[in-house]
Amino acid sequence: MYYALDEKTVVDYVQKSPVMATILVDCNDLVGADLAEGNVNLVFRVYSLGDPEKSVILKQALPYARKYPDFIMPLKRAGIEAELLKIENKYCPGLAPELYYYDNEMYLNIMEDLNKHIIIRYGLMKQIQYPKFSQHVGIFLARTLFYTSDLYLESAEKKEMAARIINPVMCKVTEDLVFTEPYIDHPNNNWTKELTPHVKEIKANKSLQMEALVLKEAFMSHSQALIHGDFHTGSIMVNKNETKVLDPEFAFFGPMGFDIGAVLGNLILSYGSQEYHAKDINKRKEYREWLLKAIKDIWETFEKEFRNLMDTKMNDQWPSERFKDFYILKLLRDTAGFGAAKAIRRVIGMAHVPDMWEIPDDKSRAIAESIALNAAQAWMLNRHDITSINELIAMVRAAKPHPKVIK
Amino acid sequence: MYYALDEKTVVDYVQKSPVMATILVDCNDLVGADLAEGNVNLVFRVYSLGDPEKSVILKQALPYARKYPDFIMPLKRAGIEAELLKIENKYCPGLAPELYYYDNEMYLNIMEDLNKHIIIRYGLMKQIQYPKFSQHVGIFLARTLFYTSDLYLESAEKKEMAARIINPVMCKVTEDLVFTEPYIDHPNNNWTKELTPHVKEIKANKSLQMEALVLKEAFMSHSQALIHGDFHTGSIMVNKNETKVLDPEFAFFGPMGFDIGAVLGNLILSYGSQEYHAKDINKRKEYREWLLKAIKDIWETFEKEFRNLMDTKMNDQWPSERFKDFYILKLLRDTAGFGAAKAIRRVIGMAHVPDMWEIPDDKSRAIAESIALNAAQAWMLNRHDITSINELIAMVRAAKPHPKVIK
Structure with missing residues (x-):
């Protein structure tokens, strides 16, 4: 009992x-x-x-x-x-x-018990570089997603598994908090007061609203693989040598890009938050480059391992080389969209992240958040046209705080 | 028992x-x-x-x-x-x-008992015009698809329904016969010998193979609505006043475009087959225009009714006008792809249709099939760029038999 x-x-x-x-x-x-x-x-x-x-x-x-x-x-x-x-x-x-x-x-x-590890989010807030993190995360994503998709599983086995592992209550939390509430007026939302001019622009942006709902529709109905469902930097514990992914209780059959995007979107948040956490400007620049490299390495490791699995372990249902390229490109675009949605909701929705909330000064926090928001907006609005991870990285590097937030 | x-x-x-x-x-x-x-x-x-x-x-x-x-x-x-x-x-x-x-x-x-109705496929073979068919089919598609989608159902209700109504064995038939076998060498395939030069080109077309697999992936994992799953002109009985949709035993939660495309793809087959069935050239032209108008009317009735439902019956989860436009456009493009796949498989795959097999002369049959194939290929290869049903109709009207098939 x-x-x-x-x-x-x-x-x-x-x-x-x-x-x-x-x-x-x-x-x-x-x-x-x-x-x-x-x-x-x-x-x-x-x-x-x-x-x-x-x-x-x-x-x-x-x-x-x-x-x-x-x-x-x-x-x-x-x-x-x-x-x-x-x-x-x-x-x-x-x-x-x-x-x-x-x-x-x-x-x-x-x-x-993972008592020799810390949640990577806190390590990132202290500018710690984890040399194996990107490699591990890329491999983890490629394998967990590939092996639970129609690319690997038998058609009927996957359908029965997807029907067994439905998770409606947990999914509804994500549907509301990630894809709906941040883009409308909703009592759950909260944000740093100084960020308001930027938030107003987001609420007025009809393309952003539309993209969030397009992503929500995919989250609700693209039963692509058994995804972790909550793959942010608070769900990953690390030390210099090890990486451990925790807390898959939001799991269900959904779009792969939601997992890949979750970790990349949280790296955008960390990138923004360095505006405060990395006091020394050279150190800040250096660490931000490390974060951008992490985004690149995670994607590239993912892509390499995923392609390797498609070449060696895929079932016989997908006899086309060109299909593989299309599939990967679609994943990149989905990743950009979902990553952006995950970053945005942590700044203007209900549940925030310590990267930001531990910035004591409101003005500094708003600037850090505004940088992250701008990077995320660029990802979401341009995702249908991108063809490489480098474009996404360039968007983050180019992200500036909103002019009315700096003033 | x-x-x-x-x-x-x-x-x-x-x-x-x-x-x-x-x-x-x-x-x-x-x-x-x-x-x-x-x-x-x-x-x-x-x-x-x-x-x-x-x-x-x-x-x-x-x-x-x-x-x-x-x-x-x-x-x-x-x-x-x-x-x-x-x-x-x-x-x-x-x-x-x-x-x-x-x-x-x-x-x-x-x-x-529908003893006052005939299967519309046979009526089309005799150039009978059914004045209410397009209207009825458009309404049927809009309502059955809308009311079983995330646009209408509560999130959890839809997930539980999708988990209950899985249909793996029936889906596998479609996955193999529609999306896989026609594009590879497979013993199930058969086609009119005179059509071979055209079939060879299809088998060599890497873009077509890719698109078929992209559509297959969507068929297997886009759990958009409770679709009929076998919505061809053999599943619809009619008379001048009534239309009845039969045989939904292939149903499962899949992409809406698969149902809409199924009926439009079968109208492409009828269009091609008139090369034989409508002996008189003026009558042939006239009936083909009626078929093209049916394609247009089905889509336009569908779109009108679907938009009406989005405006009046949609749940509160999709607060964006622009999202509605995106959704409809995506449906049109999916419809083109799935419609093409449904037409192609009936010409070069395992199970053919009487529209074609009742053409006794091999040469005439190959020409009729080649016209249908060319229309379908145009739909499949151009679907990502289309923005209106008129473009799809123009592609059918422009479809000619393959030059090596005429010779």
Whole structure:
């Protein structure tokens, strides 16, 4: 029977679980710590007091979002997360937390503790360069997306999988918060007051509204691959050598570009936020170039690995070289659109990001946000014509804050 | 318990069914006739000997395709047909056969007998003009597609419906026969020998191959609306006043353009086939103009009704006028692509159409087919740039037989 765990009951639970025989062997001094990290779930670390290296993470779904109790959320997202972690570990071993145990009555997963990693968003805010991040993310995206698409799966298998892994409540959150509310007047929206002239222009831009809805239609109906669904820089933990993609509970069969765009759009946000975080102007310039290179490397690694998979692992349903080129180009254009939508909603919609909200000064924050917005707008409005990642990078490099925001 | 009916047992079955109390009241002289019409199912007419006006059609699914027993087909297609007939009758009363009874153990539907109608394909072969056909078909398409799309349904309702009404086996038939086999060397393909020079050019055309696969990807993953899935001129029965759309057992959530294109692509086939069927050259010209007008009227009625529904019945998720225009334009381009694919497969793939196969002379048939192929190729290759139905009509009017086929 389901009940929500706490720091005390989580220890009792873990002591009766199969991980005692595998990860926590001989640990009779377990303690539980509520990490209180997620917006959405209960997350505990359970570890041995005498040997803190022996530890697991236990993540349990609540019937609502932890930080927003009005958001009713389905418990079965824990099962979707378990399914995704298995797929990710199968095709990208080392790039996602290991799943030790899934309990489909308690709606919880026990998984690898990533205590030697930090969420990359915070590393980016300190101008840390992660030499393997782009490579890892590009590979992760290429493999998880390819292997769950019609390019690889049998036609019927994919259709049955897509019907099984629907995720309507989680999708609706994205439909509203990413594609709808930021472009209309809505009480959920909020933004830095000094950014208002720029926001007004966005709200008046009919092309932008249209593109957001075109992307929303694709999000709602292009069942292209089993996507992570929440692939921002808060869902990726790293250290110099390792990259781990977390939290696939928004997963469903949707457009590949939504995942690729999510991480690139969040790099746009980081790029803008360096206006404040990187105080030294040379260091700022250098780090922004690193961020642009990360965008380029993620895409190029993705494309290379994806093409490699198309050449070597694709099923026999797509006998055309030219089709492969078309497919990749379409992915690039989708990526630009979805990446832009993900960046824009984090600046003018409901849920913001620490890259921006940790900028204490309103004026500085507005300028940083305005740069990110301008880059994102360029991506969204020009996406139908682009043919290479370099064009997208040039748009970010050219992005200036809105003149009325600087004044 | 399921068993396949025959002319004798179908009468016993009907006598115990609820239609005795509604349609066949007081009929104690029922007889069954095997219509042997479909490629796929058992179809019987059960009627009163004394009063043949009192009749029903009983259509039962077999676990395979009747005419192609090697094609294993799911019995549950009968349930999908029942569901579609209900939706069609709800939104388009009079434009589909009435459903009297669905039996989910016998996998059969008892429905309205359309004995005052003929399959329009055969009427077109005799140059009969149906004054209400285009209007009816345009309305049918607009309503069935709009009301089952994300433009009307609640996000979660549509996702749950799409997950419930998957139809993998029927979809696979289309994926193979429409989008794959005609463009490669495949033993299922066959064509008129005299058409070979034209077929060779198609097989060598890398752009056409690519476009066919781009359309296939959309067919497999664009879950836009609950489409009929087999909307050709053999699925439509008519008389001067009425139009009835039959046989929605291929239905699933797919791209709207596949349905609209299916009927327009079959009008291309009819257009080509008039080269033989309309012996008199003036009559041929006149009837071809009627067919072109039908293409135009179907599209324009569809567009008008669809826009009307977007303006008056759309949910609040799409607040942009410009989005509506984009959506319609995308539908037109999809329609051109899918329509072309549907026409091409009927000429060079596995299953042909009587419009062509009833042309006894090989040379004449090859010329008729070559005209249809050329029109379809123009639609498929130019679809990304078109902006109006008139461009598509001009392409059909300009279509000539391949020079090496005439020789």
